[in-house]
Amino acid sequence: MLPQPASLIEEMAAGLNRHLAERDIQDPRFVGIHTGGVWVANSLLQAMDLADQPLGILNVSFYRDDFSRKGLHPQVRPSQLPFDIENQHLVLIDDVLMSGRTIRAALNELFDYGRPASVTLVCLLEINARELPIRPDIVGQILSLPQNQRVKLTGPEPLAIELRNLDQE
Amino acid sequence: MNPACPLQLNDHGRLRHFLSLDGLPRELLTEILDTADSFLEVGARAVKKVPLMRGMTVCNVFFENSTRTRTTFELAAKRLSADVITLNVSTSSTSKGETLTDTLRTLEAMAADMFVMRHADSGAAHFVAEHVSPNVAIINGGDGRHAHPTQGMLDMLTIRRHKGDFSQLKVAIVGDILHSRVARSNMIALRTLGCPDIRVIAPKTLLPAGLDQYGVNVYHSIEQGLKDVDVIIMLRLQRERMRSGLLPSESEFYRLFGLSEQRLALAHPEAIVMHPGPINRGVEIESSVADSPRAMILNQVTYGIAVRMAVLSMTMSGQNEQRQLDAEKAAQQQEAH
Numbered sequence: 483m484l485p486q487p488a489s490l491i492e493e494m495a496a497g498l499n500r501h502l503a504e505r506d507i508q509d510p511r512f513v514g515i516h517t518g519g520v521w522v523a524n525s526l527l528q529a530m531d532l533a534d535q536p537l538g539i540l541n542v543s544f545y546r547d548d549f550s551r552k553g554l555h556p557q558v559r560p561s562q563l564p565f566d567i568e569n570q571h572l573v574l575i576d577d578v579l580m581s582g583r584t585i586r587a588a589l590n591e592l593f594d595y596g597r598p599a600s601v602t603l604v605c606l607l608e609i610n611a612r613e614l615p616i617r618p619d620i621v622g623q624i625l626s627l628p629q630n631q632r633v634k635l636t637g638p639e640p641l642a643i644e645l646r647n648l649d650q651e
Numbered sequence: 652m653n654p655a656c657p658l659q660l661n662d663h664g665r666l667r668h669f670l671s672l673d674g675l676p677r678e679l680l681t682e683i684l685d686t687a688d689s690f691l692e693v694g695a696r697a698v699k700k701v702p703l704m705r706g707m708t709v710c711n712v713f714f715e716n717s718t719r720t721r722t723t724f725e726l727a728a729k730r731l732s733a734d735v736i737t738l739n740v741s742t743s744s745t746s747k748g749e750t751l752t753d754t755l756r757t758l759e760a761m762a763a764d765m766f767v768m769r770h771a772d773s774g775a776a777h778f779v780a781e782h783v784s785p786n787v788a789i790i791n792g793g794d795g796r797h798a799h800p801t802q803g804m805l806d807m808l809t810i811r812r813h814k815g816d817f818s819q820l821k822v823a824i825v826g827d828i829l830h831s832r833v834a835r836s837n838m839i840a841l842r843t844l845g846c847p848d849i850r851v852i853a854p855k856t857l858l859p860a861g862l863d864q865y866g867v868n869v870y871h872s873i874e875q876g877l878k879d880v881d882v883i884i885m886l887r888l889q890r891e892r893m894r895s896g897l898l899p900s901e902s903e904f905y906r907l908f909g910l911s912e913q914r915l916a917l918a919h920p921e922a923i924v925m926h927p928g929p930i931n932r933g934v935e936i937e938s939s940v941a942d943s944p945r946a947m948i949l950n951q952v953t954y955g956i957a958v959r960m961a962v963l964s965m966t967m968s969g970q971n972e973q974r975q976l977d978a979e980k981a982a983q984q985q986e987a988h
Binding site (some may be wrong): 544545551556558559585 | 691
């Protein structure tokens with residue numbers, strides 16, 4: 483049974499509030515990784531009653547570590563960070579954490595904008611296939627998938643999780 | 652190499668060299684513009700660098716003098732984290748073909764990943780791309796009268812950012828079309844991107860033969876040609892290229908074809924003015940027009956860096972992809988045996 487994003491996000495909102503309170507982090511800035519992370523971020527901000535908060539959008543295409551093998555994705559979009567990063571507490575949001583390389587790329591990119599005070603990582607799903615020592619601070623659900631399967635978030639309305647078979651693509 | 656594939660494109664139709672806009676599909680040109688938009692955002696950050704070409708070497712080989720193009724290519728490569736070497740190669744040579752291949756062999760010994768070339772002979776960049784080792788990318792920084800594809804693309808980015816949809820625009824290119832590789836690249840780009848009214852304004856002596864293939868409307872009167880246009884691209888009078896008296900004098904040119912305030916008033920009230928630079932004040936363009944808020948001349952320089960970052964990274968990407976494809980093909984052939 484695949485999880486329902488809506489209920490996951492409610493739990494994640496509660497978890498994030500607790501996490502931030504424990505660390506005395508007030509008024510962090512939210513950054514979503516394009517595209518799925520932005521959808522999750524918008525949903526999360528709604529659930530936390532922060533819908534009018536500015537949301538940063540990160541496009542990590544220029545920071546990926548597979549450029550020399552795969553090249554540039556044909557549809558890059560500009561990153562948009564409408565706030566200062568320097569000394570700012572950040573909440574970084576992505577839809578699916580798998581190898582961890584996207585998050586590494588996102589961190590590298592964020593640090594080119596400035597030096598954040600902290601980065602809290604929130605992911606809707608974690609697939610048990612990490613290749614780097616990167617874990618989310620808040621996660622909706624952890625899944626284990628067979629080698630030939632991937633999970634994909636569709637959206638933005640409604641958010642839904644789909645299973646994809648690699649052999650069929 | 653797949654014989655059905657044009658020289659510039661890899662097996663998947665992505666850029667592997669950037670030589671000319673001729674034959675490139677609209678989707679690809681649009682992708683260059685979209686990618687350039689993202690790089691413009693990088694240029695607005697505190698740290699204006701992305702790690703895409705880290706550890707790669709880009710060699711600028713300029714057989715013709717240029718400050719503007721050379722420095723923007725250097726900046727573009729550096730902002731992609733590449734290492735950059737610039738060679739100003741003297742043009743004193745006996746036989747052009749011979750020198751080019753000899754120079755090429757010397758340059759290849761430096762193991763650069765990419766060469767940005769500017770040369771006085773049309774076709775030079777194509778020639779080099781045909782003879783260079785696989786996995787080395789050639790970017791045309793201007794070859795003779797033939798093409799200046801990065802200038803064409805930065806002009807298109809300027810138009811798209813300030814004027815929007817090409818299919819709604821009237822664009823005029825004014826001046827020494829005959830000797831201008833910028834004009835050629837612009838005409839091709841505008842047509843590919845769907846501009847329905849491309850106007851070329853010049854005296855007969857400064858127009859090349861065979862303009863019909865470009866699908867442009869020719870005007871010999873600037874007053875006629877500028878009526879209601881949305882974009883005016885002024886070209887520099889290329890004195891160094893004119894071997895015979897194609898014009899009486901510069902002041903005569905200004906009198907007949909210079910962009911004065913009065914003539915600008917004939918265009919659409921929100922028309923923009925562009926020029927590849929460097930400008931000759933009082934020859935192609937009145938000083939006050941060049942300094943007016945409708946002139947995009949300095950913006951073009953900023954856009955030029957972003958466009959060159961896009962072209963360099965997309966070409967490197969296409970080279971990487973092709974190398975991967977070739978490796979996979981070789982592995983499959985191995986298995987078959």
